Amino acid sequence: MTLRHLPLAALAALATTQPLAAETRALLIGVGDYEYLDADLRGPVNDVALVARTLIGRGVAPEAITVLTTAPDLLPEGVVVGVPRREAILAGLAEAAEATGEGDTVFFYFSGHGSQAPDLDGDDQGGYDEILLPSDAKDWKGAIGAVENAILDDELRAAAESIMADGAALVAVLDACHAATGFRAMPGKGVARYVEPVMLGIPEAMEAAESRPAPALAGDFAFLYSSQSDQRSFEYPHGDPEDPASWYGEFTRVLTGVMAATPDLTWEGLLAATMDGMRKETATATQTPDGEGTLMAAPVFGGAEAGARLRVDGGLKAGLLAGLTLGSEVTFYSAAVGGAALGTATITGLTALDATLSALPEGARYAEVTSLAPAEATPLRLSAPVVADGADYSAITEELARLQAEGLVDGVAWNAEQPDRALVLTGGRLAVTGPDGVLDPDGPGSSPRFGAADLAEALPRLGQVVRLEGALTQAESAAKGGFSISGPPVKVEAEMIPADCDGTTQAGIRPAPESVPHCAQLWLHIRNTSSKAQDVTVLYRDKSFTISAIFPGSGTSNRLNFNETVPVGMLMLNEGEGVALEEVIVLSTPAEDGAPRSALTGLANDGQSRGAGNPMEEFLTAAAAPPGESSRNFSFSTAPAPLTVTRIPVRITPKDD
Structure with missing residues (x-):
């Protein structure tokens, strides 16, 4: 069977903000140190401690939480502790099944490495079993036809059936991945939670059994995945990268933040808020969470105190x-x-x-x-350029050396061992990856590329984009608590109008598809659904890291009263090679009675002059400034007004497609 379609049963009991009436038991696994594999991770031991604290905060009793980890000293008091070996994991699942019944919930969480192995019983349609690697996992053993001590998705299926047999429910959260995506991963800031089958000694020529669909499991379930089936999951440092305590799985970090701050959630809402939070962290993220289950619309157990001290x-x-x-x-x-x-x-x-x-x-x-003070400025860490082919790159390397020697790019740390962005010399140009180090995540040419003459302008823009992403996340998270079931105060719906480059248009498609062709029009229909007037700004970040202010224009009012809608249109262009991965950023702040309109167009970096700023714009500008600039002394004198950020990825196919 396929783990990504394993119906691991989920919550059946109603959630409450009081201590849980029905019993909730948790089995949390964090594998940081591998006993036999050279594949250690820093984040999982921090992840399980964070998840344990989050569950306790939502009303789960500490003694009902079993944590199998290689760093037990990080855990909150009262939890049951063990080692994350295969036998202990399977025993923990069996004990949870034995101890729970009708109306109870089992919460299963795994943070560590995943991989793939040949499917020998034919129940995985892709020809491979998806496996989790406990701390005692070894390599392929021909005598048993398996990766020694790995946990197969078939075994998890059996555990799920056992838990559901007496009516208990199982919520499963997986912060690992099983995707051999084929993308070239360069040295990046993020560390993937995937072990290549070749590292486990799995024979490449081994034939899998003939595929046949696995029968669906009976019961309720909600299963949350840290990434899509063809993607990888990453962990990143938050603080000093040399400090192991600063590393967390990106999915786990954002998910637990939503759970801790939001009283009323469904599993579907939790997933949506987590996806939104991860997307707001970086415009070039290649990890998109996923979920499935008959109870995705059911409430998450327990509660939280929104806006708690x-x-x-x-x-x-x-x-x-x-x-x-x-x-x-x-x-x-x-x-x-x-x-x-x-x-x-x-x-x-x-x-x-x-x-x-x-x-x-x-x-x-x-x-x-x-x-609130702006976050401490840190340099944008760029890797030394990695040469991917035999082309002549002397002009590019000489220009990079000149920019570095003359200090022409503010706020950059060159040749970093743990970079925020990896630089790759490929196809005669310099490509820039995301923080995960994945080159061309959406096919050939989808990573931005620059020639030698472009670098003096492109690299400063890149720094501005990365710092602005962090500033927006900081301002939004500091100004509000948790994820609202009613959603953001401003609703944004995108419409794509197919068009020829001569301006001939066709009927619009609403909502807009994920991909839009060259010369198409993209229209945003922005509506204020809150009772308070909202000031709206629309920015656009293109493939060259240019941020342009789309709305409001000069002399245009950007204040929307209740139920008012404004259309904002853009022409989509991609005359280069490969898909252009770009982004629309919609910002909204509540309007104060008698106060002037708040437009955040000054955040653009396209060189256009604009009018005087406002407190939110000044704060964001200061937070996005390079290290050492005096504007960083700015801070809000009071708690900031709420800022809502809606980010809409735009995928533009090239002109010749």
Whole structure:
């Protein structure tokens, strides 16, 4: 059978913001250190600790959580601890099945490596079993016809059947991948959670059994995957890349953030919010979460306190993962809700999960962020260029050396060992990958490419784009708590109007398809669904890292009252080779009574002059500035107004397609 279509049963009980009435048991596996394989990861041990804390926060009893990890010292008190070996994982699933019944829920989570092995019983239509690699996984053993100690999707199916036999439900979350995508992965900031079959000694010429469909499992289920079946899943550092404690799976980090901040969620809503959060992190992400199940529309168990104050215990029990920044001011309280302020302090140090403070008043147990500082500027780390073919690249390498020697690109760290973006010399040009290091994720030519003459302008624009992405994420997360079931205050629907380059148009397609052809028109229909007026800005980021302001134009009002709609149109052009992966960014902020309109067009980097800014624009501009610029001293004097960011990926096929 195929793991991605394994109906691992999900939640049957209704969620509540009170401690759970029906029993919820969790089995969490985080494999960081492999005993026999040279495939260690840094993130899984941090992931399982984060998931355990998140489940406890939603009402799951610590003693009902079993964590199999190679770093037990990171775990919250009270959880049951074990090692993430094959026998322990299968025993944990069996114990969960034995201990639960009608109305109960089993939560299964795995963070570590996945891979593929030949399907010997024919139930995987792709010819391969998808496997998870416990800490004691070894390589291929011909005598048994399998990767020794790996866990097959067939075994997970049997465990699911056992759990569901007495009416219990199973929620499964998988932060690993099984995709041999064929993409060339260059040295990037992200580390893939996939082990190539060749590394496991799996025979390339081994024939799989004839494929036949596996029967569907009976029961309710919700299964969340960290990436699509043809993609890889990545972990990234949040803080010092040399510190193992800073690494987290991207999917797990965003998913737990939504679970911790949002009281009322469905599994479908959780997946949607996680996808949205990951997309907002970077415009070039190649990892898209997926999910399936009969209970995707059912509530997530437990609850959370939206907008809850941060816990204080010797320091602030929140850090970089919560969007906190150095220099921000917090106000202290003795209670989680209400009460008089006890004093203020400044954040002086940060890790992924904790913050140190300039002062701590007596009796302080909770805190709120009352003055937000822009995130500490870090250089954009670029790899040394990797040569992928035998073309002459002397002009490009000489230009890169000149830019570096003369300091002509602000805020860049050259030749980084753990880069934010990898540079690849291919086809006579310089290609730029995303943070995952994947070259051409959407086919040949889909990674941006530049000649020597383009670099002096393209690389500074790249730095601006990367910093602006982080600034938007910071401002949005700091200004609101959690994912709203009602959705964002501004709804955006895209319509594609096919057109010839002479302007001849056809009937529009709404919603717009994922791909649009060269010369097509893309129209956004932006509607304010909230009771409060919204000021709307539309930006466009193209393949060359140019950010253009699309709306509002000069003298145009961008304020939408309740139920008002504005159409915004764009002409899609791709005269180059390969698919152009571009993006529309819709920003909205609530309008204050009597205040002037707030347009964020100054965030563009296309060289067009624009009018005076506003507090949100000034904050974002400061947060997106290169390291060392004086504008970074700006901070909100009060909590920022809510900012909603809607990012719409645009895939433009080339002119000659």
